[in-house]
Amino acid sequence: MASLPSVAVNGNLQLDQEFRKHPTSFLPSERSTNVSYQKSHTVINLNGSSEPKSLDFREALSMIREGENVESTYYAPVLQECIDKNSASEAKIVHAHIIKTGTHQDLFVSTFLVNVYAKCGNMEIARKVFDNLPKRNVISWTSLMTGYVHSSQPEVAIHVFQEMLEAGAYPTNYTLGIVLNACSSLQSVNLGKQLHAYSIKYQIDFDTSIGNSLCSLYSKCGSLESAVKAFKKIEEKNVISWTATITACGDNGEAVRGLKFFTEMLSEGIEPNEYTLTSVLSLCCLMLSLDVGTQVHSLSIKLGYELNLPIRNSIMYLYLKCGLINEARELFNGMGAISLVTWNAMIAGHAQIMDLAEDDLSAYQSGTEALNIFLKLNRSGLKPDLFTFSSILTICSGLVALHQGEQIHAQTIKSGFLSDRVVGTALVNMYNKCGSIEKASKAFVEMSTRTLISWTTMIAGFAQHGKTQQALQLFEDMRIAGVRPNQITFVSVLSACSQAGMVNEALGFFEMMKKDYRIKPVLDHFACLIDMYVRLGRLEEAFALVKKMDPAPNEFIWSILVAGCRSHGNLELGFYAAEKLLELKPKDTETYVFLLNMYLSAGRWKDVSKVRKIMKEEKLGKLRDWSWISIKDKVFSFKPNDKSHPYSADTHKFVESLIDQVKSLGYESLESLEVTDEDEEQTLSYTAYHSERLAIAFGLLNTPNAAPIRVVKSLIMCRDCHNFVKFLSTLTGREIVIRDSKRLHKFVNGTCSCGDFGGRL
DNA sequence: CTAGGGTTAG
Numbered sequence: 001m002a003s004l005p006s007v008a009v010n011g012n013l014q015l016d017q018e019f020r021k022h023p024t025s026f027l028p029s030e031r032s033t034n035v036s037y038q039k040s041h042t043v044i045n046l047n048g049s050s051e052p053k054s055l056d057f058r059e060a061l062s063m064i065r066e067g068e069n070v071e072s073t074y075y076a077p078v079l080q081e082c083i084d085k086n087s088a089s090e091a092k093i094v095h096a097h098i099i100k101t102g103t104h105q106d107l108f109v110s111t112f113l114v115n116v117y118a119k120c121g122n123m124e125i126a127r128k129v130f131d132n133l134p135k136r137n138v139i140s141w142t143s144l145m146t147g148y149v150h151s152s153q154p155e156v157a158i159h160v161f162q163e164m165l166e167a168g169a170y171p172t173n174y175t176l177g178i179v180l181n182a183c184s185s186l187q188s189v190n191l192g193k194q195l196h197a198y199s200i201k202y203q204i205d206f207d208t209s210i211g212n213s214l215c216s217l218y219s220k221c222g223s224l225e226s227a228v229k230a231f232k233k234i235e236e237k238n239v240i241s242w243t244a245t246i247t248a249c250g251d252n253g254e255a256v257r258g259l260k261f262f263t264e265m266l267s268e269g270i271e272p273n274e275y276t277l278t279s280v281l282s283l284c285c286l287m288l289s290l291d292v293g294t295q296v297h298s299l300s301i302k303l304g305y306e307l308n309l310p311i312r313n314s315i316m317y318l319y320l321k322c323g324l325i326n327e328a329r330e331l332f333n334g335m336g337a338i339s340l341v342t343w344n345a346m347i348a349g350h351a352q353i354m355d356l357a358e359d360d361l362s363a364y365q366s367g368t369e370a371l372n373i374f375l376k377l378n379r380s381g382l383k384p385d386l387f388t389f390s391s392i393l394t395i396c397s398g399l400v401a402l403h404q405g406e407q408i409h410a411q412t413i414k415s416g417f418l419s420d421r422v423v424g425t426a427l428v429n430m431y432n433k434c435g436s437i438e439k440a441s442k443a444f445v446e447m448s449t450r451t452l453i454s455w456t457t458m459i460a461g462f463a464q465h466g467k468t469q470q471a472l473q474l475f476e477d478m479r480i481a482g483v484r485p486n487q488i489t490f491v492s493v494l495s496a497c498s499q500a501g502m503v504n505e506a507l508g509f510f511e512m513m514k515k516d517y518r519i520k521p522v523l524d525h526f527a528c529l530i531d532m533y534v535r536l537g538r539l540e541e542a543f544a545l546v547k548k549m550d551p552a553p554n555e556f557i558w559s560i561l562v563a564g565c566r567s568h569g570n571l572e573l574g575f576y577a578a579e580k581l582l583e584l585k586p587k588d589t590e591t592y593v594f595l596l597n598m599y600l601s602a603g604r605w606k607d608v609s610k611v612r613k614i615m616k617e618e619k620l621g622k623l624r625d626w627s628w629i630s631i632k633d634k635v636f637s638f639k640p641n642d643k644s645h646p647y648s649a650d651t652h653k654f655v656e657s658l659i660d661q662v663k664s665l666g667y668e669s670l671e672s673l674e675v676t677d678e679d680e681e682q683t684l685s686y687t688a689y690h691s692e693r694l695a696i697a698f699g700l701l702n703t704p705n706a707a708p709i710r711v712v713k714s715l716i717m718c719r720d721c722h723n724f725v726k727f728l729s730t731l732t733g734r735e736i737v738i739r740d741s742k743r744l745h746k747f748v749n750g751t752c753s754c755g756d757f758g759g760r761l
Numbered sequence: 762c763t764a765g766g767g768t769t770a771g
Contacts, residue, residue: 146762177762209762216763240763247763275764282765310765317766344766351767390767425768456769463770491770524771531771556771742771 064097072106079109079116088120095129107133111140118147123156136167142175149178154185173207180213184220192217196230206235212244219248227252243276250279255286274300274308281314285321293318309337313345320349323356325366340385343377346370348391354398360626360714360741367399368635384411386420393426397433400712400739401630405430409443421447425454432461435710435737435746441470455481456489463496464744466753471496472505485517491524498532499755506532523554530557534564535755539573555584566598567719574598582614626714627691629699638694647698654697655689662727669720690721692738700732708735716740726750 060078075098082091095113104110110133117126126147133140141164148157161179164171171179176195183192196214199205205214211234218226227248234241242265249258262280265272272280277300284293293315300311312335319328332338332346350370357363374392377384384392389412396405409427412418418427424447431440444450444458455478462471475493478485485493490513497506506529513519526549533542542561546553558581565574578595592615599607628637638645645651659669692713699709717725717740729736729747736747746753 174762181762212762238763243763273763278764308764313765339765341766346766348766385766387766394768420767422768427768429768451768453769458769460770486769488770495770527771 061094064094072103072109075103075109076112079112082116083119086120088117088122088125091116091120091122092125104132105134107135107137110134111137111143114140114147115143118143118150121147121151123147123151123153136169138164138169138172138175141169142172142178145175145178145182149182149185152185154182157182158186158191173204173210176204177209177213180210180217184213184217187221189217189221189223192221205230206233208234208236208238208241212238212240215241215244215248219244219251222252224248224252224254237270239270239273239276242270243273243279246276246283247279250283250286253286255283258283259292271303272299274305274311277303277305277308278310278314281311281318285314285318288322290318290322290324293322309335309339309342313339313341316342317345317349320346321352323353325353340382340388343373343380343382344385344387344391346373347377347388347395351391351394351398354395359624360712361624363398364628364635364637364712367395367401370395371399371401371404383415384417386417386423389415389417389423390420390426393423393430397426397430399630399635400434400710400737401635402431402434402436402710403630403632405434419448421449421451421454425451425457428454428461429457432457432464433739433744435465435708435735435739435744437461437465437467437746450481450483452483452486452489455483456486456492459489459496460492463492463499464753465746466499466755468496468500468502485513487519487522487525490517490519491528494525494528495531498528498535501532501536503532503536521550523551523557526553527557527560531560534560534568537568539564539568539570543573553580555581558584562595562598566601571598571602582611624714625691627695627711629695629709629711631699631702636695636698638691638698640689640691640694645694647701650701651694651697652689654701655693658693658697658700658728658731659724662724662731665727665731667724667727669724690718692717692721692740693724696725696728696736696738700734706734708737710737711739713738713740716742717745722752722756726752 060074061081063074064078075094078094079091082088082094091113098104098109098113104113110129114126114130114133117123117129126144130136130140130144141160145157145160145164148154148160158179161171161175161182164175176199180192180195183189183195192214196205199207199210199214204210211230214230215227218224218230228245231237231241231245231248242261246258246261246265249255249261259280262272262276262283265276277296280296281293284290284296297311297315300306300308305311312331316328316331319325319331328346328349332342335342347370350366350373353366354363354370357366370392374384374388374395377388389408392408393405396402396408405427409418409430412423412427417423424443428440428444428447431437431443440461441458444454447454455474459471459474459478462468462474471493475485475489478489490509493509494506497503497509510521510525510529513525514521526545530542530545533539533545539561542564546557546561549557558577561577562574562581565571565577578598581595592611596608596611599605599611625640626637628635630636636645638651643652659667692711695711695713696709699711703709717738722745725736725738725745725747727750728734730750733749738745738747743754
């Protein structure tokens with residue numbers, strides 16, 4: 001790629017001097033003369049009924065193929081066809097003929113050729129043809145720029161714009177629109193604003209194509225208000241203007257507002273096109289509104305877009321997001337032609353389902369299904385792209401499927417997509433979630449550029465692995481690198497401090513967040529601080545903070561207190577917190593089980609039945625204790641006391657012998673009453689066969705001696721199992737990683753990365 | 762010129 005003067009990207013083009021040479025070109029009176037090349041050509045050659053010899057494309061192509069001499073105007077429909085078919089190879093045949101007949105000296109034809117190659121995405125040839133043009137005009141310059149913008153080389157487009165100004169050509173409104181689009185891709189507000197200023201100065205900011213481009217520029221730079229302003233300024237709003245505005249709302253998370261624009265558009269009598277409809281459907285995805293989505297779907301059928309692929313993709317994705325897996329699959333299977341986007345939507349949709357899944361069984365099923373889809377995609381002949389890789393790596397994170405994740409890592413290297421920052425971040429996250437902090441940080445260091453999310457992901461990774469110092473050091477590095485932390489970054493930083501019991505540091509960061517970065521604390525920040533006090537047994541301070549916090553505590557905050565009070569034996573405060581928890585009537589089954597266990601250990605049977613009653617009334621789902629381990633390409637799952645498993649007998653025996661062995665190291669099994677499933681009222685289950693023990697035992701039996709063990713568990717680990725695994729890691733010398741429903745535990749040599757969470761177990 | 766698919770915490 002051509003190297004650019006940095007001034008261009010920084011938005012320091014000397015526009016004023018250049019434009020002053022041709023000030024009148026922007027006067028409104030001249031607007032009507034800015035007819036684009038496309039249009040004038042179309043009028044003459046394609047739709048031109050005035051043209052007696054309206055040429056049939058086939059006829060012209062066969063003449064050209066046979067090497068007959070044709071008039072220069074004969075080329076236009078053929079070249080147009082190449083654009084429509086997006087076929088650079090066909091264009092090359094025509095191009096050869098043009099050269100042979102010497103028609104390349106014809107300005108009209110050769111300029112058209114630039115346009116054809118640019119539209120077909122072959123920028124190397126487009127540039128060569130452009131360089132050999134007998135004469136350059138604003139049309140050829142603009143065609144070239146359009147090509148660069150479309151082939152993801154916005155910097156080059158701006159560079160060409162600069163060349164054009166230097167050459168003394170002056171831009172039309174259409175040219176400015178293209179440059180503005182290049183600014184959008186680069187997120188270069190500065191240059192965009194300069195162009196905006198000039199369009200105001202020359203009073204063409206109400207031009208439709210400039211307004212449309214301004215609208216999407218401001219939207220992509222995160223300023224929805226400016227985008228809407230630009231839209232409102234447009235004198236003659238067309239479908240594109242409306243669509244750009246609706247998209248802007250969606251991109252900035254304001255789905256409802258986008259829908260309002262859509263209804264307004266309809267009431268103005270403007271008919272949406274396929275672009276509008278897909279954009280509205282993505283609003284529905286944001287709102288998870290199947291209702292509106294279905295209506296838009298019928299509208300699109302009514303308007304004749306039933307078979308439109310983007311629309312079908314959007315609807316399929318909407319189904320997945322709303323959890324209608326079967327409907328989505330039906331649509332997927334019934335689609336004749338599908339694109340990579342279809343595959344990607346399918347995989348990304350499963351990642352969503354995994355994320356939102358109520359129970360881990362369905363999460364796990366979506367995950368494995370997504371892996372299958374990915375395999376099918378690889379066999380289909382299509383090549384996965386950066387979207388595919390980011391989604392599938394996220395799937396691996398959720399499944400703790402390190403083996404698959406590593407294979408995909410290799411694939412991202414081979415295909416070159418690892419250089420994408422989102423893919424790189426997803427990879428770091430995958431290694432984090434699989435418990436391999438070393439590989440995560442290696443992947444992070446190897447990234448050539450990082451986003452805010454990359455930094456945050458890595459900080460969170462260190463925090464989850466109990467590497468507080470590294471987390472805080474990285475936070476410093478991030479600030480030194482000039483990256484501004486966000487709300488989530490601070491959640492990770494605070495949780496790192498909380499784990500290490502670093503009260504002063506945590507409070508310092510909390511102040512820094514509010515004062516230096518003007519980030520309003522949210523519940524998660526308070527949760528970290530309260531968790532910290534609870535770990536240290538400083539329950540009074542935890543309660544004091546809960547009382548004065550803003551926003552007011554939710555059930556999650558109270559559940560931290562309940563758990564803390566229970567393990568620190570402060571039942572008085574515990575019951576107070578429990579009552580608050582009950583008042584809020586959370587639907588979270590796990591929270592209730594916590595509560596249940598607290599009453600159980602206090603022997604307060606009346607309260608036990610009270611809680612059980614509420615659980616029934618609230619129709620809370622039962623908790624399934626369930627673990628899985630993935631060994632090579634296979635996944636093995638275990639239920640507690642699971643006897644159904646083919647290897648069950650061996651595994652159970654092995655668990656028994658492991659318990660005996662760790663007893664000699666000092667392990668004492670807690671005879672506590674740990675309820676995991678409200679249905680099994682009388683069987684206060686014996687912890688010996690909690691699912692993770694079976695999964696670990698199975699892993700120990702079926703992997704090489706020193707190999708790490710990685711297990712996923714659907715519930716929070718109980719205290720006894722946590723203690724047991726600590727001893728087990730010493731006994732076996734293995735690294736044991738368990739991801740439970742709340743956090744990551746990495747057991748090495750008798751200690752756990754979660755720091756035992758100071759009593760929250 | 763406008764559309765569909767991606768990454769972070771608790």
